[in-house]
Amino acid sequence: MKLLSLTFLGLMILMNQAYSKNALPKSQLPHGIIKQDGRQAPALKLTSLDGDAYNLEDSKGKWVFVHFWATWCGPCRKEIPTIQAVVNKFKDTNLDIVIINTAESEDTVFNFLGLLAPDITPLMDEDGLTTELWQPRGLPATYFVDPGGKLRYLALGGRPWNKAEYLEFLNQFK
Amino acid sequence: MKQLTRLLKFTLLCLIAINVYAAKQEQLIYTDDDVYLRFVQLTPSQIGSFYEGREFNKKAVELLMASCYVTVIIDNKSDDFLWIDIARWDFIQNGKKIIQQDRKYWAKKWDEINLKQAHRSTFSWTLMPAERNLYPDEGVGGRIPIPMQTQPFSVVLNFPTGENKQGKMKSVTIDNVVCKQDEK
Numbered sequence: 576m577k578l579l580s581l582t583f584l585g586l587m588i589l590m591n592q593a594y595s596k597n598a599l600p601k602s603q604l605p606h607g608i609i610k611q612d613g614r615q616a617p618a619l620k621l622t623s624l625d626g627d628a629y630n631l632e633d634s635k636g637k638w639v640f641v642h643f644w645a646t647w648c649g650p651c652r653k654e655i656p657t658i659q660a661v662v663n664k665f666k667d668t669n670l671d672i673v674i675i676n677t678a679e680s681e682d683t684v685f686n687f688l689g690l691l692a693p694d695i696t697p698l699m700d701e702d703g704l705t706t707e708l709w710q711p712r713g714l715p716a717t718y719f720v721d722p723g724g725k726l727r728y729l730a731l732g733g734r735p736w737n738k739a740e741y742l743e744f745l746n747q748f749k
Numbered sequence: 750m751k752q753l754t755r756l757l758k759f760t761l762l763c764l765i766a767i768n769v770y771a772a773k774q775e776q777l778i779y780t781d782d783d784v785y786l787r788f789v790q791l792t793p794s795q796i797g798s799f800y801e802g803r804e805f806n807k808k809a810v811e812l813l814m815a816s817c818y819v820t821v822i823i824d825n826k827s828d829d830f831l832w833i834d835i836a837r838w839d840f841i842q843n844g845k846k847i848i849q850q851d852r853k854y855w856a857k858k859w860d861e862i863n864l865k866q867a868h869r870s871t872f873s874w875t876l877m878p879a880e881r882n883l884y885p886d887e888g889v890g891g892r893i894p895i896p897m898q899t900q901p902f903s904v905v906l907n908f909p910t911g912e913n914k915q916g917k918m919k920s921v922t923i924d925n926v927v928c929k930q931d932e933k
């Protein structure tokens with residue numbers, strides 16, 4: 576009887592550990608980053624503020640940080656300097672950082688970024704239709720697209736990308 | 750001369766303090782263990798300036814200024830999903846419902862004045878999402894347009910909870926909400 580009780584107890588502990596292991600991935604991600612279901616990323620074909628064409632297909636084989644923002648949005652204004660702080664760290668790595676302005680004029684974006692984030696050259700979603708195609712939960716929004724073009728992670732709202740927790744997360748894609 | 754400078758400085762500080770106090774008074778805040786809510790009201794001129802600054806045309810700005818916008822900022826402080834579903838939010842004045850000016854209402858208005866797509870998109874992103882969940886610790890903010898009101902009203906916010914809205918309904922009532930007017 577004692578042996579049976581001990582075996583039962585052991586089994587309960589093992590089951591509990593297995594359950595905890597399943598719950599672990601959530602806690603391993605930085606605060607506010609959630610897993611996505613791996614569906615195909617929507618199309619993304621835009622021209623940058625400098626006039627260069629970009630297609631998400633060009634980044635196949637690399638991870639892509641896809642970020643939507645607008646100058647009028649408070650959390651975007653807070654977040655963009657933290658992207659500016661990391662953008663050069665990931666140049667020529669396996670992580671492409673793609674910043675998309677939603678439906679604003681070149682002058683507005685140029686003046687804004689000149690002050691806060693001069694190293695960022697955003698893609699211009701002039702009519703806002705690309706943003707709508709991606710259906711972000713709100714602005715700002717950041718998606719992580721895997722090398723196969725699938726949506727893997729989503730950042731909820733603005734995140735301090737230059738903080739250790741987030742840098743560590745970004746570094747895994749390098 | 751020194752005393753005059755001091756007096757001027759003191760007056761300036763008092764004015765700043767009064768302004769800060771007034772600004773605080775204009776915000777309605779509700780908080781409990783599950784949710785943080787903040788209502789921010791803008792005057793027609795402030796709304797007009799916001800959209801004019803985004804290069805909206807005169808006709809659009811005039812239309813926008815004729816409405817009242819209840820701007821709500823929400824943080825989900827609970828450990829569960831909290832659902833935004835603004836069709837379940839009631840704006841009530843003297844027992845009568847004030848009808849929200851939803852996205853369909855504005856799409857019709859924009860069609861009438863042929864507003865360009867970029868501005869329709871910007872306007873849409875400044876509105877409170879019609880329906881979506883909020884993860885624990887997630888926040889959202891946005892405007893809910895209603896017809897301009899001269900009297901205070903109440904806003905009853907009903908939030909379904911749980912991943913599939915299967916949880917208990919969370920309800921919060923905010924009284925004495927006003928459509929803030931420009932000073933004459």
